Amino acid sequence: MPTILGELAGVEATSPEYMRLHVLSKLALPLSISISILFVKDPASALSLVLIAGLACKAAGIPLSSIKKYLAVIVSMSSFIVLSFALFTRMPGKVLYEATLYKFKAEKGVFEWTIEVTDTSLTYASVFILRIFAMVLSAILLLGTVTDRDLIWGLRSLKLPFGACVAASLFFRGIQFFVADFNTIREAMMARGVDFAKISLARKFLLYINALIPLLSLMITRSYEVSLALEARGIAPSSRALSSYHRYGLSHSDYIVLVLSLSLSLAYILWWWLL
């Protein structure tokens, strides 16, 4: 069964041991990394978290080369962060570079726009960049190991209403249909002569707005048909599962992962507290 990232980008976890874990464990580890991100404020803790997230991905068998796909986003966001700290903030610390970009005399004094790069601003920028990197890795870990079936089982094991679990499953089906329909409609436009590589952004925007008509029409028709089909099977929003087919037991490995996940977050909270 393909994971969510597998369906979207073809990136799959390959470790059978990790994939056998209960969905709660698969959710707990990336969640713990995400929580820890909130508590890192120095380069050492941020770097250690990136390493831990990377190791978790490795343990799950997710090819780290998949990060390449997000490299453009990471680089552009990192550049933006560095520039923001350099151009718009003045942080105390050892000044490494200083330059005045603009200066003029006004009635109430002299206005200056000065760039001041200090060691603190660079440290802050690096922490931010490492946090983004850790976030990307935890997102890859989550989406590369969790299938939509896992999520539905997770919801069921959390004793959420049966109707809500069915609705969640329908949501995933809906995404698949939406993406497939959108691609076909786009292709149909090309078949009528639209060259998306050559038209202006405004024209492209207008055409995508137009594509909403068939997409909406298909979505309405499908939702209607799916709801009729579900009710015909005796499943309504108010339906309750009187028994459960799947067992949701945790294994020893699950307990280990859950304890590790909890410890990870607690360790970073403690680190933050001590700094």
Next chain:
Amino acid sequence: MSVVKVSDVWWRYEGRREYALKGVSVEVEKGEFLAIMGSSGAGKTTLVLTMNGTVPQRIPGEFRGRVEVLGMNTAEHDVTELARRVAIVFEDPEIQFVMSTVEDEVVLALEPLGLSREEMRERLEWSLSLVGLSREFLDRPPLQLSGGEKQRVAIATALARQPEVLILDEPTSDLDPLGKEEVIAAIRRVRDELDITVILVEHESEYVADFADRVIVLSEGRVVMEGEPAQIFRRMDKLKKLGVYPPDVAELSTKLNLGVTTCRLEEALRLVSKLVKGVRTRALRGKGHKPGEVLLECSNVKHIYPDGVVALRGVSLRIHAGELVALVGPNGSGKTTLAKIISGLLRPTEGEVRLLGKPIEEYDRLHLSALIGYVYQNPDHQIFNQSVYDEVAFGLRLRGLPEEEVEKRVRRALRIFGLEGLEEEHPFFLSKGEKRRLALASVYVLDPKILVVDEPTTGQDMRFSETLMQLLKKLSEEGRAVIVITHAVPLASRYVDRMIVLREGRIIGDGGPREILTSPIASEGRLVMPQILRLYRKLGLDPSLAPLTVDEFLSVVEIAL
């Protein structure tokens, strides 16, 4: 004892002037197999939806009359309550799937029944084996199965609840021949092994003749015919007017005045074999097709999708002006991939496609789309403008044509495709048939030299399918090449000049329909032969003569009456 009793039911959908059901009364006995037939829009689906309470409980409209199923008034008992005893399988299997594995899909509707885990497991395995699916399917995502497998999972899902009434609403109409065979085998097992009342809505009279104890024919919301299959299929002319086409052998027995109308092939074989004297030694005339100039040429075209699926393994062909070509073969044989490569929507991994002597990649998109038009299977994927007029005008305006010229060409296309008077209508509100014609008109208006039409008759009744094929034939006679991707081989064989058979990404046959259907390629390509041709072959007559219609059969076979 009646398990279903529909008494004088009238139903009008909200916002519609016409009633969809007009005083329908039907009774179904316990254990009976009832078939409901009729053209599209006759009210078949609406009628079965009254039997599980969806009409009138879930669809807004005006309801009169009474429907009782297993003693329950369907207007008073909730749909979910009725669903415990009445199961329904819809035409499109995909809309019936919610979960991500076959196992979860089947047990989904069992969990609200409060069954033990063991009982759920037992029912899961029993229902899957009944429809011919092994345990290997349990972990497979339903949406990745073939059409026939999907529909069998949908039937298993319905059967797992052990309903007393099973309603099958056109379960085979969206399937390829292999899928149809699989589903038909599953229905046969259900009929033979379970004591269950089955109501089947079906267009294909051959299946109905095989299964049904009784048939009702609906037309414009009324029951216009009712009786045993042989009684119904005897009244050929009336049936055809109602959009229902009887099996070929029923037509043959009526035309031969055999005294009895036979609807099944084996019965017909028994009766006719006694009367056959021989064959008249004149070959059936071909369609007199003379290929025009070469418009398109594919040389050793191969295509591999990014996920590694090899769709085409070296296809070479030529498409000529003025020919109507059917691209046939089982699902996954590469038909759609080839059609998209021909249309320039996909680039071949290897090989070359030349259009009017020039490599296809040298054309820009605008020029290419004026030379080759592609009509999608689902018109909803192709219609994206605010009015019928704008939809047809879209391609012309994209090319910057003056508005007078646009109007002239749009009006002509609307006239040809019978859409006059609907210019200002929003395409969203058109009927299925009108949407399909609009999709065709919006491509035709560009005056392409080649028109590729993807499965135009899937899910349509015979009358509409015949009209559509006649229209495509007319377009080819205007000098353009028309390529139709289709599973409806018996229908296509009556119209097309040429059949190209694909299997596993290769062309295994290319020739006239008669030539293809009488060669071993037909079974290799899993093509469904016209019933009359199957009868002819079973009679063991001269294989060089191959009648494709009942009239052709009568012209070549000498019968002693």
